[in-house]
Amino acid sequence: MRRLRRARDRHLRTTHRVARRIVAAGAVAAVCLVPRVTPAASNDAFAFDRHCIVVVNDTDKDLLTDRDELALGYRPFEADQNRNGVPDGVELAMRCARAIAQLPSEAELTGDGQTYKQEMLVFGLETCEVCGEAINMGVVRVVNPVRGLAIEVPVIASHYMEHGSFSYAGEVNRGRIDVARLAATLGVRFPCEPDEHQLPLDYAVEGRGPIAPEAxxxxxxxxxxxEELAAGLNLYDADQDGDLVPDGIQLARRCAEIIDRLATVEAGEPGAAGVYRVSYMMRGLEWCEICGQSVNMGYWQIVNPDSGGSIEVPEIARHFMEHGSFSYLGDRHGGGRMEVAALLEVLGWPTECGDLGTRYPPGDLNRDCKVDAQDFVELVNWWLDSTDPDDR
Structure with missing residues (x-):
């Protein structure tokens, strides 16, 4: 009996040891098969300007401190959220510098509630410690009367921001801008450059009133x-997928892209398989009231034979959607707005994995709409990133 117990114990110990080795080998193999990308690695290909001053407590090395990113609603572990090859801090600094340069002075204000700047320059220059450029020692005060916010930005700081850094070093002024306060004062949350076609919902057409009066x-x-409720989106989150592009802009551009790819059928011809568009182009043009571009004054009828639904999309509306707006303004159609929920339903939204509003299955860590070994690799990478090898 004792021999049987000892044999059983040896068998159990051997089984457990082999199982542990198999699990360990599987994890190592998975990590070796898929290259491990750390957040900082995404910046390796980017050539930082010499003005870009490294900051402490910056996990992803994008020149925004973790505290800055949390205050802005960014991800402190992802250096390039919009995946355009430019670190988020560099891009946001340049965007803020352009916004300050474009602000009107107090004397140039044309209406109430406008954000403006007060240039408080002095008789004196300081030298940039990086490039040696001589810059006024004064400051620019940015004032947002609607939010009741104001912030002073040294001229040398604007110089560094133009090069992608919120930190600055001059002979007289040196330090770092309060990024969250500056962004709030300027009304800038995202680094993407605004487009005049992106009409706010309260945009009013002269003599005709607001385009979307009840929105x-x-x-x-x-x-x-x-529209967000009808589409199943979060009406409290302007950037659900964290790509630093507002959801409405992203969704409009994506819809325009899908419409452009649809099979085209001329009016009166048989329909195509799947969702398609019927051309009702006309012999006439209308002009975009924003950029002056001429587009056909006709429209597309988007048809979904599976659901039996259809919707008309004026060509001028498609033009505005390309620029990130479901609202449009032309000299023929006037001001209007697409029925967003109806358009998404006809297009069969979401059309692809990764489209805004995609519902990912539980365990889909890499968001490719399937649960497989790649998700296990993602989990291992997260574990490795969050584990200090010196901890015992």
Missing amino acids: RDLDGDLLADS
Whole structure:
């Protein structure tokens, strides 16, 4: 009996040891098969300007401190959220510098509630410690009367921001801008450059009133709350997928892209398989009231034979959607707005994995709409990133 117990114990110990080795080998193999990308690695290909001053407590090395990113609603572990090859801090600094340069002075204000700047220059220069450029020692005061915010930005700081850094070093002024306060004062949350085609929901056409008079937009993403609810989106989050592009802009551009790819059928011809568009182009043009571009004054009829639904999309509306707006303004159609929920339904939204509003299955860590070994690799990478090898 004792021999049987000892044999059983040896068998169990051997089984457990082999199982542990198999699990360990599987994890190592998975990590070896898929290259491990750390957040900082995404910056390796970017050539930082010499003005870009490294900051402490910056996990992803994008020149925004973790505290800055949390205050802005960014991800402190992802250096390039919009995946355009430019670190988020560099891009945001340049965007803020352009915004300050474009602000009107107090004397140039044309209406109430405008953000403006007060240039308080002095008789004196300081030298940039990086490039040696001589810069005024004064400051620019940015004032947002609607929010009751103001911030002073040294001229040398604007110089560094133009090169992608919120930190600055001059002979007289040196330090770092309060990034969250500056962004709030300027009304800049995202680094993407604004487009005049992106009409706010309360945009009013002279003599005709607001384009969307009843619309409300709690999160300021250019989608009405009712549109977000109908589409199953979050009306309290302007950037659900964290790519630093407001959801309304992203959704409009994506819809225009899908419409352009649809099979085209001329009016009166048989329909195509799947969702398609019927051309009702006309012998006439209308002009975009924003950029002056001429487009056909006709429209597309988008047809979904599976659901039996259809919707008309004026060509001028498609033009505005390319620029990130479901609202449009032409000299023929006037001002209007697409029925966003109806358009998404006809297109069969989401059309692809990764489209805004995609519902990912539990365990889909890499968001490719399937649960497989790659998700296990993602989990291992997260564990390795969050584990200090010196900890015992």
